Amino acid sequence: MIPSLDLLLALAFGNLGLMLLAGRNPTAGLLSMILYALQGWVLVMLMPALAEGAASGLAFQVFGWSLSWELNGLGWFFAIITVGAAFFSAWFAAGAWGVQGTRSPWAFHVTLAANVAAMLLLLASRDLLTLFIGWELVTWAGYAMMIQSGGPATRAAYKYLIYGVAGGLAVLAAVVLIQVQAGGLGFAAVAAWMPGISTGMLWALMLLLGVGFGIKMAFLPFHRWQAEAYGESPGPAAAFLGAISSRMGLFGLLILLVHFIGLARLDELLLPLIGLDARILWMWLSALTIIIPTFIALKQNDARMLLAWHGIGQGGYMLLGVLVGSELGVAGGLLHVFNYATYQAVLFLVMGAVVYRTGTAHLDRLGGLITRMPLSYVAMLFAIIGLAGLPPMNGFVSKWMVYKALLDEGLPLLFVAAVIGTLGTILSVFKLIHNVFLGQLRVEHEQIREVPFSMWGPMIALSLIVFITGYMPGLALDLVMVAQTSLGFAALDYHLGGFVTDTGNLNMLAVVSVLLLGMGIGAGIFLLGGNKSKRVHQLDNYAGGHFLTTEVRYHYSHHFYAGLLRLIGPWYITLIKRLEGGIAALTDTLAAGSDGLYRTAYTPILMLAATVLGLALVL
């Protein structure tokens, strides 16, 4: 087998076919794992060929349009994360979860395979038409994945579908516009055509494509659909969706903003009246995407919702980093894609395991599971440190790079915004681990046990990746540089332990070693210096002298952070609710207006106007 894009796509679609046929078989999980591993292998083998682009032999003509695919560095970077996420999700579902955890393992395996295949097709697109086809496939495959568990999931998925189809239509409109104006849809052709177009046209394109891609990424103000849709999906499906699915939107935005328009052109695009340029506008939107969903996550009572809201917020760091435009910023933003995928997958898998054992992810109905599910606890601990962006985990490295890039480029306010987002993240991940794993074990959870290996295996493996790529970020930066150079940025000067720039450097090998040394000294004193600890029972606990019983709940979990929320609550109401209300009102007005236009008897005039406009565009 010679590794090629053809082989990759054949494996992906072969997997889909296989799962359609044999998805009910108990070995289906193992089979699909093997196939994802093979896809990963093909991707790794493709790495040297990426500089010229790994073209696919798959090409056909439809109505005179020729369709063909080619994988470049950027697509490759996202593809390797996609396949990795699918591999670990499939592993999680391969054993007991597939038998008891889900209504239909067949549906899970098929939709996972379909998502991977659709995403690979999207990531390998070389022109806007294939991009659009991939886009629609991804949207529908995502929908199929979300409706699996039925009930509220169906509603959430339906909401997603409406957003997704609207986004798809916006992309389609942009594609038509570009075809009419530029006469070609190839990425290179479009990029060559873009510099010559008028500002108005550019705004129109940016709006259409930006909305289309931004919706998938749940970019503000289109953030409303995602948390529910991902949160309601079953464990490993949520892990896959949360880890990578919405990054397809980022992929699209990167092509649009960096490849087509270029950051320099964005700087020239001034907003009327305000005087801000388009790049700053995008950056502030990213910053708001970090802050607002993160603080919405803070008040969630369902662990999966909390994670899903964080997923939206973390997307902001990625785009913010890339838009800084310096080598460090771009590397930080892209590295965050990788890092985020690793720990978000762990977190959703852990919650999948908790739901599998306890039947709930409600943060008021859990607690004390550390004694029953210690491995899941360790996995979650690693992952939340990553999500919070603290050393020694990988999330720290990418966030640090974004912070440093922001400061280096003289954007202190955006830096503060990013840090506020991190603060919210730290608070809410503490709430997550505290309410699920720490504190008082509930009577009804006395008997539960750790999940089987098929479920803790992927969690622990991924959390080790979270740690190792935090200790040696160079390993992940190897992948990132492929994407970064493919996007047309200079490569960052990096090594195994971190990076070197003119204004400073970071060496995680040293940072983590010092950290581990400190912990080691502490542990040494404790263990060697006569560890006199004695375990006590959970109810042997001080409550002002009260005798605790299992009937008394002394684990404070309900309405966590009440004080903080009282402080920032009014902000939600004034800022977010009004913003959302405004957008809804605008949409209503537009809808009512167009409705009125169609209904009143000016049809001939409208037709005339449309024809004139159409002719004006074409000619």
Add this chain to the structure above:
Amino acid sequence: MNQQNFPVQVAPLESCREPGPEERSMLRKVLDRVGQYCQSRSLFVLHYCTGCGAIELPPSMTSRFDLERVGMQPMVTPRQADILLITGYLSVKTLKRVILTYEQMQSPKYVMGFGSCTINGGMYWNSYATVKRLGDYIPVDTYIAGCMPRPEAIQQGFLDLIERIDGGRAVAWKDYYRNYDRYLGHQQHLFGRDWLTPTDVVGEAAHYRLAGDGTLGPHTALLDQYAGYHQAWGVPREQYAELEASS
């Protein structure tokens, strides 16, 4: 006493005996000396203030008399506290809480009885509901007499205690482990045969190598008997398994 049935493995008595102060090696003596000095200069006090005397504590703790000068500070939980300060009368109901709190403190721990009520019942001597002698139920290191003692007296009491800790003479807490059965007997007399705390004093006695002839006895055997009725009070799980296996 039914050793067989008792859930906690108590180490053989020989190995439990602490070497006496004179039998220790020179190095050990020096280390102990340093340890005692440090310990006596850094004491956290947990206040169990149910009686009237609590009102004398604010002046003792704050700038007028300033107990922080001698390294004392209030502490909010028993796990981190060194001194349990009990101000005044104890009703039967509060005594239960005091015993629980005392048992939750880590050794070495010191108890200070404050006011005449802790010594002999004080002016509540005739009451059916108050405890006459605190020292029957938990070992007390120092009493401060008076109704109520002034801050100067409190300060003097603390200074006495510090001196005794420094000299290695404040060892009442060891008595609780060595003669647990006697203390438990008094407690059961007051609270009933099924009196039980979620703590594991016998296990701790073994842990600190302080189990003696008086640790186990007829009263501790009752603990075992009633443990099952108080499942919710959480006797450690391993002990349940052993209990069930043995019964």
